[in-house]
Amino acid sequence: MKAIEPNPSIATPETFPPPSVDVWQHNHLLDLDDFTQEEIQLVLETADAMAEVLTREVKRVPTLRGRTVVTMFYEPSTRTRASFELAAKNLSADTVSLDASKSSIVKGESLIDSLCTIQALGADIIVMRHSQSGAPYLATQHVNCSLINAGDGWHAHPSQALLDLYTIRRHLGTLANLKVAIIGDIMHSRVARSNIWGMTTMGARVILCAPPTLLPRGLDGFIDNCQLPNVSIETEIKPALENADVVMPLRLQMERQQSGLLPSLREYIQLYQLTMERLSLAKPQVLVMHPGPINEGIEISPEVAHGAQSVIEEQVTNGVAIRMALLYLIAGGKNK
Amino acid sequence: MSPNLLISGGHIIDPSQGIDKAADLLITKGKIAWLGDKGTAPSQSDLTTIDAAGLVVCPGFVDLHCHLREPGFEDKETIATGTKAAAKGGFTTVCCMPNTNPPLDTQASIDYVNKTVEAEGTVQVLPIGCVTKGRQGKELTEMSELANTGVIGFSDDGDPVASSRIMSLAMDYSHALDLPIIDHCEDKDLSDGGYMNDGWVSTRLGLKGIPKAAEEIIVARDLALAQLTGCKLHIAHVSTESSVEIIRRAKEKGIAVTAEVTPHHLTLTEERIMDSQLEKHNQLTYDTNAKVNPPLRTEEDIAALIKGLKDGTIDAIATDHAPHTSVDKMCEFGLAAFGISGLETALACLLSLVHGGQLDLKTLISKLTSEPATIIGTRYGELGTLKTGCRADVTLFNDFASKGKNTPFDGCQLKGKVIMTIVAGKIVYREKPE
Numbered sequence: 001m002k003a004i005e006p007n008p009s010i011a012t013p014e015t016f017p018p019p020s021v022d023v024w025q026h027n028h029l030l031d032l033d034d035f036t037q038e039e040i041q042l043v044l045e046t047a048d049a050m051a052e053v054l055t056r057e058v059k060r061v062p063t064l065r066g067r068t069v070v071t072m073f074y075e076p077s078t079r080t081r082a083s084f085e086l087a088a089k090n091l092s093a094d095t096v097s098l099d100a101s102k103s104s105i106v107k108g109e110s111l112i113d114s115l116c117t118i119q120a121l122g123a124d125i126i127v128m129r130h131s132q133s134g135a136p137y138l139a140t141q142h143v144n145c146s147l148i149n150a151g152d153g154w155h156a157h158p159s160q161a162l163l164d165l166y167t168i169r170r171h172l173g174t175l176a177n178l179k180v181a182i183i184g185d186i187m188h189s190r191v192a193r194s195n196i197w198g199m200t201t202m203g204a205r206v207i208l209c210a211p212p213t214l215l216p217r218g219l220d221g222f223i224d225n226c227q228l229p230n231v232s233i234e235t236e237i238k239p240a241l242e243n244a245d246v247v248m249p250l251r252l253q254m255e256r257q258q259s260g261l262l263p264s265l266r267e268y269i270q271l272y273q274l275t276m277e278r279l280s281l282a283k284p285q286v287l288v289m290h291p292g293p294i295n296e297g298i299e300i301s302p303e304v305a306h307g308a309q310s311v312i313e314e315q316v317t318n319g320v321a322i323r324m325a326l327l328y329l330i331a332g333g334k335n336k
Numbered sequence: 337m338s339p340n341l342l343i344s345g346g347h348i349i350d351p352s353q354g355i356d357k358a359a360d361l362l363i364t365k366g367k368i369a370w371l372g373d374k375g376t377a378p379s380q381s382d383l384t385t386i387d388a389a390g391l392v393v394c395p396g397f398v399d400l401h402c403h404l405r406e407p408g409f410e411d412k413e414t415i416a417t418g419t420k421a422a423a424k425g426g427f428t429t430v431c432c433m434p435n436t437n438p439p440l441d442t443q444a445s446i447d448y449v450n451k452t453v454e455a456e457g458t459v460q461v462l463p464i465g466c467v468t469k470g471r472q473g474k475e476l477t478e479m480s481e482l483a484n485t486g487v488i489g490f491s492d493d494g495d496p497v498a499s500s501r502i503m504s505l506a507m508d509y510s511h512a513l514d515l516p517i518i519d520h521c522e523d524k525d526l527s528d529g530g531y532m533n534d535g536w537v538s539t540r541l542g543l544k545g546i547p548k549a550a551e552e553i554i555v556a557r558d559l560a561l562a563q564l565t566g567c568k569l570h571i572a573h574v575s576t577e578s579s580v581e582i583i584r585r586a587k588e589k590g591i592a593v594t595a596e597v598t599p600h601h602l603t604l605t606e607e608r609i610m611d612s613q614l615e616k617h618n619q620l621t622y623d624t625n626a627k628v629n630p631p632l633r634t635e636e637d638i639a640a641l642i643k644g645l646k647d648g649t650i651d652a653i654a655t656d657h658a659p660h661t662s663v664d665k666m667c668e669f670g671l672a673a674f675g676i677s678g679l680e681t682a683l684a685c686l687l688s689l690v691h692g693g694q695l696d697l698k699t700l701i702s703k704l705t706s707e708p709a710t711i712i713g714t715r716y717g718e719l720g721t722l723k724t725g726c727r728a729d730v731t732l733f734n735d736f737a738s739k740g741k742n743t744p745f746d747g748c749q750l751k752g753k754v755i756m757t758i759v760a761g762k763i764v765y766r767e768k769p770e
Contacts, residue, residue: 030619030620031620033620034619110663110666110667111667111668112666112667130668132668132669132670132671133541133542133543133622133669133670134541134542134543134620134622134668134669134670135668137619137620137621137622138622138666138667138668138669140619152542153542153543153670154542154543154544155541155542155543156542190542193542216538216539216545217534217535217539217545217547218534218535218536218537218538218539218540218545219536219539220536221535221536221539222536222539222540224536225536225540226536226540
C-alpha cells in the first residue's frame, strides 16, 4: 500500500496501518464462502477502529484519499448504497454514484462494457448491486479493479452478513455456539445465503425457517455437499425460536403471495410473524435483527421491531463501520 | 467428379453389418464399392489411396438434432458454417431444427433451407418441420405439405406443445404421414423461467432451478398420447434418470418410441456451472457455456443415461448443437442464451466415455450411425452404413487431442479427433497436420 501523506486540512490526520497481508488475501469481496475465521475476525476488528472514527465530531480520516470508489446499482437500494457512499467519504475517497436505471444500461450497453468504461474512468473499487446472481463473478473476469458485491440476485450480500456478525459480536461477544434463527423467504434471500457462510464459519448454528414453498428444494443437498453440519431447516417457527440467541426475520415481498408461493398474507402472519409472544421462546437476551427494509406487521410485529431486544437501527450504523473496514482492507489488499 | 478412394489399413467398424475388423474400403463413383482384407481390393483406375493406419473407419455420423440458425440468426451460425462444423466433427448427415426466423413451418421456408444447403452445404442436411404454426402451440402446420418437402419429422423444439389436445392432433397427423414427432419435453409452467437444474448447486448459486419433473411430466404425457394415437415419438435430449425409466417401460409395452441423448448430458453435471474442471478456481464461475436446456443434471442421471444407451432404451446420440454469438454468452448467467455448440466436440467428448470404460466403441458408433439412421428411415437412401452400393459417407478418426469454441469443453484436453470426413465419396474435411 502506498504511504499516504497526512493532510493537515483534515481534522483527524492519523491513518490506519496497512492490513496484515498474512491474513488478508482478497482483492474483491464477492461472498463469504471463501473467507476464513481469521479473515472475518480481521474485518470485525478493523470495523471496531472505524466505529471509533464514527464517534468523532469530524467523522473523516484520509486513508483512501486519492482513491475512487464507484457505486453501480442495477437494483433499487437505499441503505446499502448510502452506507457504502458514506463509508467511502469517511475514508476521504472520491465517490461516483451511477444509477444504472438512468445510465447506459437502458441504452443497451452490456454489463461488461459498462464496467470497462468505469474502470477506464479510473475507478479503484467498484461497489455493485445487481439483480442477477453471479453478476459480480462475471465482472471480476473482465476488470482489474477491485469489486465489492453489494448484493447479487438471490446469491450473496456479504457486507450485510458482515455487519450482522459485527452487531452480534458487539452485543454477545462471540458467535461461537450461538443459535441463530433466520425466518422467512429463504429461497430468494441473498442475506440468508451469505449469513450461512459467515455465521457457521464463526461457530454459530443457523436455523433456516420458512414455509415449505419458500425453502429451495436443493437446500438439504447444499448443506450436505458444502459440509455445513451447523445449518438446519425448520418449517415451524416454534422450534426455530426456542432458546435462540439471535432472531432474524426476512422481508416478505408481497409478490410472493401473488405468484402462488403463499396462500395468503394472513396465514403467513399467523404462522411466521415474529411477535412478542413468540419472541419469549428465545433466550431473554435475544437479539432481534432485520436486514431491512421492514414490512412492519407482516414478518415482524411493530412492538418487536421497536422493542428492547431490537438492534435493527444499530445494524444500519454498524453497516457504515463494516463498509469502511471493507473498503480499507480491499484497497490495501489490492496493492500487496 | 471426385476420384475413387481406397481407404487402406484402417480399423473398420460398421455396426449396421456387424463389422469390426482391420480392412480396406473402396469407394467408386461416390458409393461404397467394396470392403475386404487389406491389399485385396479390385484394381481401379483414377484411384487415390488414403492411409488409414491407426485410424477407425466408420460410417459418417448422423446427427438427429442440431441448430443451423439459418434463416434468421445468421450471426450465430449459417448453413455454410454449421455444415462445415459438422464435417469437422465427422457428421455427414445432420437434421436441423425449425426454430429459425421465420420458423420452418411452411413449404417456402423449408425450400429455402434445402436450396441453401444445395448451394452452400458441406454435408447432407435434413430439415425438421414445425408441429405448429409459428411454434405457437395453437394451430398445426400444413404437415402433409411439409412432409412432401422432405422433413424427417416434426418438432417445436425449445417451445414444446403445451396443449395435450393439440399434441394429440399433431400425432394423429404425423402418424398418418408415418413421420415421428420429435419432442422437446418440458412443462414450461413448472420450469417457470429457471436457468439450471433444480438442486443443491442452484441453491448454492442462488439461481432459479428447473426441476427434473418438468421433463418427466411431458415424457410421460406424450408417451400416453403416442399410445393413444399410434404415432412414432422420438424423445429429444433425454436428461434424467426417471425419463429413461419411463421410456424403458414404454418400449417394453410396445409403444413406438425412440430417444436420443446429447454428449454433454452424458459427460457433464450441474457442478460444471459452479466451477471449472479446467483450472482450480477459488471462485465460482457461473459459466454460461454450461447453460443449456434441458440443464446439465447429476452423476446419477449420467449413470442412468449410459445404462439406457447400453440396454437400448436410448437409441441415438444427438448433439443438440446450439451455437450462439459471444454477446449471447458473455453476460450475466440469467440473461445468457441456452445452448452448447457441440458438433465439433461430440466425438472427443464421447470417446472419454470409451476411455473411461463406461461405453464400448462399437456401441458408441452405432449410436452415432446405424441407430439414428434407422429413426430417419430410408427415404434418403440407406444412411449410417458402409454396405456396398450405399452412398459413401465415411468418417475416419483417431484417439488423440482436440478442442472447440462456445463450449464448456473449451481448452479441455480431450482425446480423439476426426481426421477425415467423406460425403458421397468426396472428402469434405481433412485434418491439417499440426
